[in-house]
Amino acid sequence: MNTFTYKIDDHLSLAFPHLEAAEKLFSLLESDRPHLEAFIDVLAETRTSDDEKNFIKTKLHGYAEGTDYLFFILLDQTLCGCIDIHTIDKKVGKGEIGYWLHSSYTSRGIISKSVQAICNLAFNEFGLNKLSIFANVENLPSNRVAQKCGFSLTSIEQQDALLYGKLRDMNHYTLLKEQYEKGFDE
Template sequence: MYKAMIDKDTYISILEPRHAEELYHVIDANRENIGEWLSFPMKTNNVEDSKIFIEKSLKRLSENNGYWAGIWHENSIAGSIGYLFMDWSARKTEIGYWLGKDYVGKGLATLACKQLIDHSFNDLRLRKVEINVATKNCKSKAIPERLGFMQEGIIRNYEYLNGEYHDRVIYGLLKEDWEQENINNLGENETWTK
């Protein structure tokens, strides 16, 4: 199935049922730190829950409405990234992501996001990509900010998690902004084409 190389040690690939056990173990080992900002670890109690999640993701893929991929680093699942939906009439999507604590700070989520953004604009011909992040999740907010997204607003009390309400900041990136960002970041010997 789909596999995209990020660097010699890292790639993303569509999650398949055969990945359920490894995915579950990463979630289980990182339940506390992932669960600080996301609710799914509390709902993932065994390998079967991960298998059901993967099967739902593959169904969404078959319906052309998004999917989740694993982020592999040095042959182990480091986390996951995906398109939460596809709004084909507005030609936009939202990207979600998470990493296990041993993989944070290596740039993996940023590189994986970049891969999905490129795919969104160049292959899927979308016009906009969004990323929504808890306002207090500074590490996760740094990713869209690093990639040139614009803060478009804050949804107050978006989610009740771990005994408190969390606001969400909405980041948006338009195709023309991404193209301009890529032009501005070209090295002397690089070329860029649309």
């Protein structure tokens, strides 16, 4: 995949999104739709590669506006998922991290390493001070990622997300820049 990348380790990197990857990204989603839709209902709106292209365009516009940073997750140059910082408030210096990974790549530490990398970018390159992760209380792997990456559970937001017509409780995790830096100083 020919694009700007941020190297995490010898095998894993984050890649700046580009429209030419929309078809590949859509195929990846389609091949794992039941797994991904278990916790991400917005995928129901992504039915064609054009929908995916429009999503990438929206994220690129958000990048230009400073409200979104989307990256493709690459393992050995193969697209396996996405991670982003969205709902960025530059005035306050905060944003929310979201991610998904194709099920054939889970249990390898890919998301944890990607979250750690995006935290480094957020705090040291993008000028943010606070990051949040909202994880469905039933999504145990996503909750473990937040905990493993040093995020603190700050609240359980009852009936905070609607997933296929049912209100779900969400764990709200946060990480401040000073906590992040302290974790690496010890």
